[in-house]
Amino acid sequence: MKRLERAFYARETLTVARQLLGQRLLRLLDGQRLGGRIVEVEAYIGQEDRACHAARGHTPRTAVMFGPPGTAYVYFIYGLYHCLNVVTEAEGFPAAVLIRALEPLEGLPLMRRRRPGRADHELANGPGKLCRALGIGRELNGLDLVSSDVLFIEEDAPIADEAVQTTPRVGVRGDAPALAAPWRFLIADSPFLSRR
DNA sequence: CTCTCGATGCGCT
DNA sequence: GCGCATCGAGAGA
Helix, strand or coil, X not given: CCECCXXXXXXXXXXXXXXXXXXXXXXXXXXXXXXXXXXXXXXXECCCCCCCHHHHCCCCCCHHHHCCCCEEEEEEECCCEEEEEEECCCCCCCEEEEEEEEEEEECHHHHHHHCCCCCHHHCCCCHHHHHXXXXXXXXXXXXXXCCCCCEEEECCCCCXXXXXXXXXXXXXXXXXXXXXXXXXXXXXXXXXXXXX
């Protein structure tokens, strides 16, 4: 399948988030292809968005969000988990899309081994879980998804507007317009979402 | 099924 | 020190 190119990521973050639904995230691990269909994402957009890590400016941690579109932004959270984002918009504007859930399609046996005791629909139905299932850690932070053979996104069947639902972002609250905005995108009838 | 709560590292105040 | 873009175990219904 064809890989998503830089121009795909170099657009408005809400457009990229919406269009990422249905695309196939892939990780090459131990010579195997692991991954699946993206079924849930969230947009984090610029310094005005107080939930965006880059809201407080350019720091060592947020540097990659200011970098070129198509870059992986991986961060460590709660002392235990990693979350994977894709950097969007023009270089210099800090924004990204968080990948929140996958429908596992490739490399199921290895993913099951990495997530013992979990049913298939729980292998990657959360941002921390999918990183665990695919073996994504901070060593992949700053990786270029457009040129990497280790982590990349391939084009798959587009999702119709009728199947897409939006909600406020998980774990984000507040009265500011950006905080209340429906910037979580999901495939409504998917059994692989992080929450119903 | 739902809810509550603790684990745990690190970036920033 | 504090607070996380989280998860899973355990309790109750």
